[in-house]
Amino acid sequence: MATSEVTIGTRTIDDQGEMIRVLLIEDDQVDRMAFERLVRKEGLAYDYAVATHLAAAREVLGREKFDVIISDYNLPDGTAVDLLQWPLEAPVIVITGAGGEEIAIKAMRAGAYDYMIKDQERRYLQILPLTVGNALQKRRAEHELLILSHAITRINESVWICDPQGNILYTNEAFCATYGYSREEILGCSDGVLWQDPPKWSVGAAPVERRQIETRHCRRDGTVFPVLLSTSSLFGEHGEFLGQVGVAWDITERRESEDALRESEERYALAAQGANDGLWDWDLKSEVIYFSQRWKEMVGFEAEEVGDTLKDWLRLVHPEEVQLLRAQLEAHLKGRTPHFENEHRIRHKNGSFRWMLSRGLAVRDSDGKPYRMAGWQTDITERKRAERQLLHDALHDSLTGLPNRALFLDRLGSALKRAQRRKHYAFAVLFLDLDRFKVVNDSLGHVVGDQLLKALARRLEGCLRLGDTVARLGGDEFAILIDDLDKIQDATEVAERIQEELRVPLELEGHEVFANASIGIALSTTGYDRAEDVLRDADTAMYRAKAHPQNRPVVFDAEMHTHAMGLLRLETDLRRAVERREFELHYQPIVHLVGGGLYGFEALIRWRHPERGLVYPKEFLPLAEETGLIVPIGEWVLRQACEQLASWHHRFPESATMAVSVNVAGAQLSHSRFVETVDAVLEATGLDPARLRLEITEGVIMASPEATTATLHQLRRRNISLHIDDFGTGYSSLSYLHRFPIDALKIDRSFVGAINGQTGDNVEIVRAIVTLAHSLKMDVMAEGVETEEQLMSLKALGCELGQGYLFARPLPPEDALRLLQEPPAWVPQEVG
Secondary structure (H helix, E strand, O other): OOOOEEEEEEOOOOOOOEEEEEEEEEEOOHHHHHHHHHHHHHHEEEEEEEEEHHHHHHHOOOOOOOOOEEEEOOEEEEEHHHHHHHOOOEEEEEOOOOOOHHHHHHHHHOOOEEEEEOOOOOOOOEEEEHHHHHHHEEEEEEHHHHHHHHHHHHHHOOOEEOOOOOOOEEEOHHHHHHHOOOOOHHHHOOHHHEEEEOOOOOOOOOOOEEEEEEEEOOOOOOEEEEEEEEEEEEEEOOEEEEEEEEEEEEOHHHHHHHHHHHHHOOOOOOOOOOOOOOEEEEOOOOEEEEOOOOHHHHOHHHHHHHOHHHHHHHHOHHHHHHHHHHHHHHHHHHOOOEEEEEEEEEEEEOEEEEEEEEEEEEEEOEEEEOEEEEEEEOOOOHHHHHHHHHEEEHHHEEEEEEEOOHHHHHHHHHHHHHHHHOOOOEEEEEEEEOOOOOHHHHHHHHHHHHHHHHHHHHHHOOOOOOOOOEEEEEOEEEEEEEEOOOOOOHHHHHHHHHHHHHHHOOOOOOOOOOOOEEEEEEHHHHHHOOHHHHHHHHHHHHHHHHOOOOOOOOEEOOHHHHHHHHHHHHHHHHHHHHOOOOOEEEEEEEEOOOOOOOEEEEEEEEEEOOOOOOHHHHHHHHHHHHHHHHHHHHHHHHHHHHHHHHHHHHHHHHHOEEHHHHHHHHOHOOOOOOHHHHHHHHHOOOOOHEOOOOEEEHHHHHHOOOHHHHHHHHHHHOOOOEEEEEEEOOOOHHHHHHOOOEEEEEEEEEHHHHOOOOHHHHHHHHHHHHHHHHHHHOEEEEEOOOOHHHHHHHHHHHEEEEOOOOOOOOOOOHHHHHHHHHOOOOOOOOOO
16 A cells, blocks of 8 residues: 655664665565665665655655665556656666566666666565665766866866877866967877977887876977976776876976075975974985974974984884884985875874874975975874774764774674684674663663663673673674683673673663663684674574573574574565465354353464465464564454454354454554554455454553553544453553553463362462453453363353363364354353
């Protein structure tokens, strides 16, 4: 169904420190979810928005800028070709299913950067990040080419390009102004017309990558002037010589200045830039350097406290930078560089070091031998500090100050290299994930959630040794590198110490908050080649720890990898099942315990796997919830169940009071359009809302009670019945229970199955649930009724409804239909 809704998703900074703004235009919900899953699983640095049709895309493009646009070809209100007619700044990648290559070529002709063909397995998503990267590179290259073109056009120096034979192919405006030629006159001419004294290498010599000389050129009117000439050879992809680029600086004024400098002792002729710069003038014959008063002030010294030789200068330079400074001075004096430039630290009088940028230019005699060099230095300490801060920000988490994923993987890679070089070296990686962090965010707000993450970072740092690394990978996930282990058991001890430290509550904004964490461990002794694999296996072990009843740290083993690969295959099959509608519903009767009449059915999903046969919910629903596929699956179940019941009502009018129960997952209930979806299903199927029962677990309701309450009241106002499923097994609050518009409590099968006669703890638990429900004017339903003894006990306790194998197993629709045609006597008279 098309919608104008635009959704936004944000990911953290990627390993290169860049955030890519992506607009996805896709009306297929499963394709959108596949894209979002790709972003989440691969940790892609996409700050993305999602639009489901062109109108929504036009709206978001009107207020936001994007680096890349990914668009399905066929959209509810047009095609990608219509999109490409708009004035777009970002490259467009078109994804097409029907039509294939022909449609793709049409999109490319309309201006698309690239296209991708959809396949049922969505393998195209595997290369989508590469295609996005290529699109960005092309966009940047075009941008840089445009800038370069403008720069060359407006540059003050004369620029020209020649072919391999020396014929001029291009000149900029400065060239024409300097040499007096129009472009029409000079293009196609040999560059030999420019030379007054052609050098030996200018004609017939083998191409050299770069040369720089001072020489003389001729203008069109015959006048001769001195130039500083730099030529660079151009080579093709396979090394073939393509021509040369020449750049010439008219150095007439500089030559005049140099002549004047020879005739006078004016110290500032070559250093007229900036009153705040420190000037220096080096007499190469006497080896005396004059440092201006400002130069000395920049390093905190009085005039008489600084000598006048190169040694006095170098004595102040940081030892790590002396050698490079010497080398660059020598390179310029020998004519290998057009000017001298170097960044180095100088020791201030107060003992600190300041960063300086020093520039200079040698003055040469007619033979090209330098006899003088002058220049200036600029204090760039603040710029260097800003550069260091930018580098730090690129490698650290902005909230906690911890290293980020990029820096952690870099250090982990170094540890891997050490492990490969040193036989007895070992390390471990701990992967931490906070338990129920979403509850803190939803209940106390994101400010408290951020404070919790910062406090956790400090606690983790306090648990480690010097040399270990703790990093925030994103969200509530942290990783720790335990370096240079004495024994492997040390890793488990560190993990247990962290969990013990986290048991101490935190005081945040007046709230006492507990920060429990699940921890997985990967050991270098497993044998790894890539840092990413170590982190992956620690993550896998963390998920096993999260499922552990005692939530103890878990060390990765090969069996876990096999299990993870199995889950990956299951996820792939499950996504295909959603596309191919491989699901079916079975219906288990719900019976009135007094009288034995049929109350209705509970709709229970089954997966008809093409290879494994019938797969039951416990094998795939947890994965469906984790991947977000539960939303489309749940909507299909709701629609299918309502259609089936409406069909039975039409065929058997006497069954019009019969209801159907449908389970609702947390992701469905929290979805912003869940109530709209229910409305749409009821309208499409024509089912009376009073005949629909939605079953929701305690945990789902209590995960976000305030938001859940509002949604439940909306559903109740539509006369839809609401039941709490598996009551007594999850987290609940009696203070909240009376606030929810609940019609019935469903006793979990674990309590029903443990009933043995009319006495005992389990009977008392059931009695308490029945009493509580009746005091709140709710019905009670028992699931898992398998024996007549359980049935007798439940009736005696006042339980109204039940389901279980005693009555019937979940039945395919055709078998359930036979129950409607010939209703059995559900409750034996001798039991009643």
